[in-house]
Amino acid sequence: MTKKYQIFVSSTFQDLVEEREQVIKAVLEMGHIPVGMEMFSAADEEQWKIIARQIDEIDYYALIVAHRYGSVTADGTGYTEKEYDYAVEKGIPILGFVIDDSAPWPRDRCESDTKSQQRLSKFKTKVKSRLVNFWSTKDDLHGKFSISLMKSITGNPRTGWIRADQVTGVEVTKELTRLSSENASLREEIEKTKKKEDSQLDEIRSAILILNANQRSLGARTREKPTWADVTYKKITLADVFHWVAKGLIVENSSEDVGKNIALHLEGTKYLEHYPIGKNVVTDILADFAALDLVEPSKKKHSVSDTASYWSLTKLGKQVLKEFRRVLLEEGIQASRTITEEV
Structure with missing residues (x-):
């Protein structure tokens, strides 16, 4: 199978047009894919995102440096240097080509600004900290680049690209079969999880509907009215009663304290x-909740002398409480929006 590699060609632009053309020509002559960003504006941050995505997909990064630093970002870093740093960060093999200081070069293609000259000097020092090639003319660059790329491909082969019609064989078939089987298993697991979640949701909704549909006449003795004959009774839904006592049952609560929560x-x-609250009334209410699998006797251990009955929420009970709290929070958000609109 013949692999093709993508090579990103990076440099300052206007001063190295012919040199870039020579490198791109060399890439094409070797049957590979050059990636040049000539059509993008180097000073455009949106275009930088596109350039970064291109660098993510390349196999080799070729850098050509002469006597210009080029346009800079807001933080003062040149776009060419930014590309170089990004390629290094991504672990992409770097092919560096720095112009020989003794090579003749037009003065109008050199940096005249002192600050830019200093930035260029630091950048060259950074690039030279790795293995680089020095070039003097575009033809010299063409030859040295071809040799360097060939060596890199041989010594550090990358993933590259292969035509789809060349990807055949037993190993590929096995891999496709494995992936297909794995995909089917994952789909089955997702479907099971979805059905389980739907079933749990139906169970929660059913419990809430039953709680809302059932009322109890409840009254509590007070210090002013300590006798049952004086108690005032109210019609209360089991949904309200559950919400009143459920918070105390997250860990556990005694039957007597459940009665106090209601009172x-x-x-x-x-x-x-x-x-x-009447002891028998609290017992009946807890029995109703237990019948809906919302509460159960607490599993926590207590001293032998403690004869109280303790209860706690089941898994379903916690989910029903969670749903009640979620609805209340959503109503609070809606009420807040309404007040804001009125103001």
Whole structure:
């Protein structure tokens, strides 16, 4: 199979047009794919994103440096240097070509600004810290680049590109079969997970509907009305009762404290300290919640002398509480938006 490699050709532009053409020509002569960014504006940050994506996909990075530093970014780094640094960061093999200081060069293609000259000097020092080739003419560059690329391909082969019609054989067939089987297994797992989630969601909705559809007449004794004959009863849905007591059942709570939670919401803090709600009423309510698999006897250990009954939320109970809280939070957001609109 014949591989083709992508080579990114990087340099300052206007001063090295002919030199770039020679390198691109050499790439094509060797049957590979040159990537040049001549059609993009080097000073455009949006175009830099495109350039970076191109560098992500290349196999080799070729840098040509002469006597210009080129346009710079907002932080003062040249775009050519930025490309170079990005390629180094990505671990892409670098083919560096720096002009020989003794080579003749037109003065109008040299940096005249002192600051740019200093930046260029530092950049050259950075590039020379790796293995580089020195060139003097475009023809010299053409030859040295061809040899350097050939050596890099031989010594450091990359992924490259292959025609689709060349990718055949037993190994490829095996890999495709494996991937197909793996894909089918993943789809099956996703489908099972989705069905499980749908089933859980149906179970949560069903429990909430049942809680909302059932009411209980509840009343609590207070310090002002300590006798049952004086208690005022109200029609309360089991959904409200569950929301009142569920927070205390996340870990566990005693039957007596469950009764106090209900009394707190019915009468506020003036409820009677001991059994403000009838013991049998609390037992019935907990039995209703247990029938819906929302609560269960607590599994925590207590001292032998502690004869109280303790309850905690089941997994379903926690999910129902979570749904109640989510709805309340969403209603709060909606109310906040309405107030803002009115203001």
